[in-house]
Amino acid sequence: MYTFSNRLKIGSFIAMAVGLICLASGFLSAPSTVEEAKAMVAAHDDGHGGGHGEEAAATHGEETDHGEAAAHGEDHSAAHDEHLLHQLQNRPWAALYVAAFFFFMIALGVLAFYAVQRASQAGWSPLLFRIMEGITAYLVPGGIIVFVILVLSVLHMNHMFVWMDADTVAHDKLLQGKAGYLNPTFFLIRAAIFLGGWIFYREYSRKLSLAQDNSDDNSNFVKNFRWSAAFLVFYLVSESMMSWDWIMSLDPHWFSTLFGWYLFASMFVSGITTIAIVAIYLKSKGYLEQVNDSHIHDLAKFMFGISIFWTYLWFAQFMLIWYANIPEEVTYFVARFQDYQLPFLGMVAMNFIFPLLVLMNSDYKRVNWFVIMTGIVVLLGHYLDVFVMVMPATVGDQWHIGIPEIGGILFFGGLFTYWTFNTLTKEALQPKRNPFIEESRQFHY
Amino acid sequence: MAATTFKAIYDDDDVLMNAVKKIRSEKYHIEEVYTPFPVHGLDKAMGLADTRIAITSFMYGCLGLTVAIVMMNYIMIADWPQDIGGKPSFTYLENMPAFVPIMFEMTVFFAAHLMVITFYLRSRMWPFKKAENPDIRTTDDRFLVEVEVGKDEEALKSLLLETGAVEVHVPKKK
Numbered sequence: 001m002y003t004f005s006n007r008l009k010i011g012s013f014i015a016m017a018v019g020l021i022c023l024a025s026g027f028l029s030a031p032s033t034v035e036e037a038k039a040m041v042a043a044h045d046d047g048h049g050g051g052h053g054e055e056a057a058a059t060h061g062e063e064t065d066h067g068e069a070a071a072h073g074e075d076h077s078a079a080h081d082e083h084l085l086h087q088l089q090n091r092p093w094a095a096l097y098v099a100a101f102f103f104f105m106i107a108l109g110v111l112a113f114y115a116v117q118r119a120s121q122a123g124w125s126p127l128l129f130r131i132m133e134g135i136t137a138y139l140v141p142g143g144i145i146v147f148v149i150l151v152l153s154v155l156h157m158n159h160m161f162v163w164m165d166a167d168t169v170a171h172d173k174l175l176q177g178k179a180g181y182l183n184p185t186f187f188l189i190r191a192a193i194f195l196g197g198w199i200f201y202r203e204y205s206r207k208l209s210l211a212q213d214n215s216d217d218n219s220n221f222v223k224n225f226r227w228s229a230a231f232l233v234f235y236l237v238s239e240s241m242m243s244w245d246w247i248m249s250l251d252p253h254w255f256s257t258l259f260g261w262y263l264f265a266s267m268f269v270s271g272i273t274t275i276a277i278v279a280i281y282l283k284s285k286g287y288l289e290q291v292n293d294s295h296i297h298d299l300a301k302f303m304f305g306i307s308i309f310w311t312y313l314w315f316a317q318f319m320l321i322w323y324a325n326i327p328e329e330v331t332y333f334v335a336r337f338q339d340y341q342l343p344f345l346g347m348v349a350m351n352f353i354f355p356l357l358v359l360m361n362s363d364y365k366r367v368n369w370f371v372i373m374t375g376i377v378v379l380l381g382h383y384l385d386v387f388v389m390v391m392p393a394t395v396g397d398q399w400h401i402g403i404p405e406i407g408g409i410l411f412f413g414g415l416f417t418y419w420t421f422n423t424l425t426k427e428a429l430q431p432k433r434n435p436f437i438e439e440s441r442q443f444h445y
Numbered sequence: 446m447a448a449t450t451f452k453a454i455y456d457d458d459d460v461l462m463n464a465v466k467k468i469r470s471e472k473y474h475i476e477e478v479y480t481p482f483p484v485h486g487l488d489k490a491m492g493l494a495d496t497r498i499a500i501t502s503f504m505y506g507c508l509g510l511t512v513a514i515v516m517m518n519y520i521m522i523a524d525w526p527q528d529i530g531g532k533p534s535f536t537y538l539e540n541m542p543a544f545v546p547i548m549f550e551m552t553v554f555f556a557a558h559l560m561v562i563t564f565y566l567r568s569r570m571w572p573f574k575k576a577e578n579p580d581i582r583t584t585d586d587r588f589l590v591e592v593e594v595g596k597d598e599e600a601l602k603s604l605l606l607e608t609g610a611v612e613v614h615v616p617k618k619k
Contacts, residue, residue, distance in 0.1 A: 319542045325531070360503070 002287050002424045008417065015414030022407020026092035037085040041398070086159040087395045092404040093158040094394040097149055099408030101246065102270075102386045103416045104142035105263075106379075109271025110135040111202055112235055112264075113302075118205070118228035123439035124298055127291050129209060130429050131278050135271070136202045137423035138416050143195045145412075150191055150246070154184040160394045163252040174253055182249055190245055194238040201231040213432040221435055239264055247386075250393035254332045258317055263389075265310035269351075270382045272302045273375040278420065280368045287429055293366040294445040300365035300374075304355055307378060311352040336388060339397040343384045350381030383409065450476050451601055452579055453610035455588040458484045464608035465490045468592060471604060476591040479583040498567075502560040509555025513548040 031037040114132040117125045153161050162168050162175075163182045169175045175182070205224055212220040240260030248259050256262075276299040282288050283296075321329050336344045354377050364370045391399045431437055455461045461484065468475060475491060518537045521544075526534040533539040565571060583589045590610075594601055598615070605613045 315542075315545065319545065322542050362499075 001427075002282070002421075002429050004421050004425050005285070008421060012414040012418040012421075015410045016418070019407045019409070019411025019414060022403045023092065023096060023411060026095060026404025026407060030089050030092050031085060032089075034081045034085050037088045038081060040088060041084060084398070087398045090159050090394040091398060091400075093149075093153075093160055094390055095404035095408045097146075097160065097394075098383070098386050098390050098405070099412045100142065100145050100149060101390075102383050102409075103138065103412040104146050105267040105386070106270045106274050106416070107136050107138040107142055108198060108239070109267035109269070110275060111139060111198060111271075112232070112239075112268060113271050113275065114205070115201070115228040115231045115235065118225055119232055121225065121436065123436045124295060124443040126431055126434040126436045126440040127288070127295065127443075128275060128279060128299075129431055129434070130424065130427060131275060131282065133202075133206050133209065134420045134424040135274055135278065136206075138419045139199055139202050141415065141419055142412075143199060146246070147191055147195055151188065154188060161249060161252075163249060178252060182252060187245060187249075190241060194242050197231075197234050197238055201227065201234075205231075209431065210427060212434060213428075215433065218435055239267075247389050250390060251332060254329055256317055256321070256329070256332075258313060262310075262313040262317055265306060265313050266382050266385050269303060269306040269310050270379055272299060272306060273378045275299060276303060276371055277375045277379075280372055282424075282429065284368070290430065290441050292443070294443050295440075296368060296371060297362075297365045297445050298443075300359055300371050303371075303374065303378065304359040304365070307351055307355040307359075311348065314348065314351075332392075335392045335396070340388050340392060340399065344388050347381045347384040347388065350377050351385065354378075354381075449594050449616055450591040451594055451598075451605060452614040452616070453590045453592065453605040453608075454580065454582075454612040454614070455590070455609060456586065456611050457609075458588060460609040461588040461590070462487065462490055464590065464605075464610065467608050468590070468604065473595065473601065473604075474593040476593055478591070479579065479589040481584055481586060481588075484588075498560060498564060501563050502556045505559035505563075506552045506556035508559075509551040509553070510548055512555065513544070513551035517544045517547060 031040055110132050114129070114136060116122075117129070117132075152158065154164055156164070159165070163178070164184055164187075169179060205227060208220045208224040208227070212218070212224070243260040243263040244255075247263060248255065276296065279288065279291060279299065280296060283291050318333060321333055324330075355374050358370060358374050359365055387401075387405075434440075453464070455464060458480070461478070461480070465475065465478065465487065469490070469492065478487065478491065480487070514537070521540065522534055522537050528534065532543060537544075578584065579591070580587065580589050590605075592601060592605065602613055602615070
C-alpha cells in the first residue's frame with residue numbers, strides 16, 4: 001500500500017492555496033469599465049516603450065470585424081474599446097480555463113492510453129495499471145470544474161465563447177448558419193454526454209479491475225477488455241466533438257478537419273508523460289520494486305513517438321493552411337504568428353526538437369532523470385499548446401504569462417497531484433490477478 | 446601452425462545458449478556461431494560488443510537533411526527565386542514549410558539506404574559472394590559453434606559433449 005508522503009500532500013495544498021489567491025487576484029484586477037481597460041493598456045505600453053501600441057491597434061482593426069461587423073466610422077473607436085475591455089476581462093477566465101482543461105486533458109489522455117493497453121492486451125503494462133487508474137481519478141473533479149466553467153460561460157459570466165452572445169450571433173451570418181450545432185443548450189448537453197461517458201468508463205473499469213484481484217476466474221478481465229474496446233470507439237467520436245466544442249468553437253469562424261486528432265495527440269503525449277513521471281517518482285520512493293528500467297524505456301518510447309506524431313499533426317494543420325493561404329482559414333495562424341510568435345514556435349522546440357534529440361538514444365530512455373527532465377519540458381510545451389489554442393481567441397494580443405496563468409497552473413497542478421496520489425493510497429499499487437501480470441513482471445527489453 | 450577449430454553441433458537453441466555460456470566460462474575462445482534464425486540473447490551470451498549502426502544512421506540522416514536544405518536553398522532561393530503562385534521565395538526560412546516534406550523524405554532516404562549499405566559492407570554481403578557455411582544444416586535446424594582449440598584437444602572435446610553437443614567435428618590439420 002502506498003502512503004501519501006506528507007511533504008507532497010502539504011506541497012499540493014500550498015500550491016492550491018497560492019494558485020487560488022493568484023487566480024482571485026487575477027479576477028479582482030480585471031477591469032470592469034472601458035476607462036479602466038484603456039488605462040491598463042496605456043500603463044502597459046509605457047512600460048514597454050510605446051511601439052507596441054500601434055502594432056496592437058493595427059491588428060485590432062481586423063479582429064473587431066469579427067463580432068461587430070456593423071461598427072464603422074465613429075462607432076469604430078467605441079467598438080474597439082469595448083473589444084479591448086472584453087479581452088482584458090477574459091484574461092483571468094482564459095487563464096482558469098487553459099489550466100483546468102490542461103490538467104483534465106492529461107487525465108483523459110491517460111484514460112485513452114489505459115483503454116488502449118487493455119484492448120490491445122499489452123503484456124508489459126499491467127504493472128502500471130494502478131498508476132493510470134490513480135491519474136484518471138482526476139477526471140471526476142477535473143471534468144466537473146471544466147463543465148462548471150462551460151456553464152458559467154453559457155450564463156454570460158465571461159466573453160470567451162463569442163457565439164454564446166445572442167447579440168453577436170444576430171449580426172453574424174456565419175454564426176447563424178452554425179447555430180444548429182453551436183447553441184448553448186445543445187453545447188451543454190453534449191458536454192454532459194461526453195463527460196458522463198468518460199467518467200462512467202473510468203469508474204466501471206476501475207471497479208472491474210479491482211474485482212479481478214479478488215476473483216477466481218478471468219471474467220472481470222474479459223469484461224474489462226470488451227468495455228475498453230467499446231470505450232475507444234466512443235472516445236474517438238466524443239473526443240473529436242469535444243475538441244470542436246471546447247476549443248475550436250472559441251474561434252467560431254474557423255474550422256479545421258484534423259483538429260480533433262491534433263488535440264488528441266496533445267492529450268495522449270501529456271498523459272503518457274505523466275504516467276512516466278508518476279511511475280518514476282513512486283519507484284524512487286521504493287513503492288514499485290517490480291517496475292524496471294524496461295517499463296520506463298517503453299513509456300519513454302511512447303513519449304518520443306507520440307511527440308513526433310503531435311508534431312506531424314501540428315505541421316500538417318499549419319502547412320496545409322499556410323500553403324493554400326485561403327483568407328477565411330489563414331486568419332487563425334496570422335493571429336498566432338503576429339501576437340504569439342514565441343509561444344507558438346517555442347512549443348515546437350519543446351514538444352518536438354527537445355524530445356527528438358534527448359529521447360532518440362535507447363540508453364537515455366532508461367535514465368530516469370532524463371525521462372523526468374524531458375517529461376517536464378513536454379508538459380510545459382503542451383500547456384503552451386493549449387495556451388496558444390485558447391488565448392488568441394479570448395484575449396487576443398493582451399496575453400501575458402503572469403499571475404493568473406501561473407495561479408491556474410499551481411491550483412490545478414496541486415489539485416491534480418492531491419487527487420492522483422490520494423487515489424493511489426486506496427488500493428495496492430500492483431494488481432494481483434491480472435492474466436498478464438507475470439509477463440509484465442518479467443518484462444525485459 | 447594456424448589455429449584449428451572444433452565444430453560442435455547442437456539441435457536446440459536453449460542448449461546452445463547454455464553451451465555458449467559454459468564454453469566461455471571455461472575460457473575457450475568462440476570463433477563463430479551459426480544459427481538458422483536469430484537466437485534472442487545470443488550476442489549477450491557471447492559477449493559481443495553492441496552494434497553502432499544506429500549511430501551511423503543518425504549521421505546519415507543529418508547528412509540527408511543538409512543535402513535537402515542546401516539543394517533547395519540553392520535552387521529555389523539563390524539561383525532563380527521565381528514567384529511561383531505567390532510563395533515567398535525571398536529567404537529560405539520564409540518558404541520553409543513548403544520544403545519540409547522534401548527535407549523529411551531526404552533525411553529518411555539517406556538514413557535508411559546508407560545504413561543498409563553500411564550493413565552490407567560491414568557484414569561483407571554482396572551478390573555472387575561465396576557463402577561461408579561450415580555445415581549446410583545450420584540454415585535449417587542445427588546450431589553450430591566453432592571453438593578455437595587450445596593445447597588439450599581431448600578436454601575440449603569432452604567439454605563440448607558435456608554441454609549437449611550432438612556432434613563434434615575435429616577438422617583435419619592441413
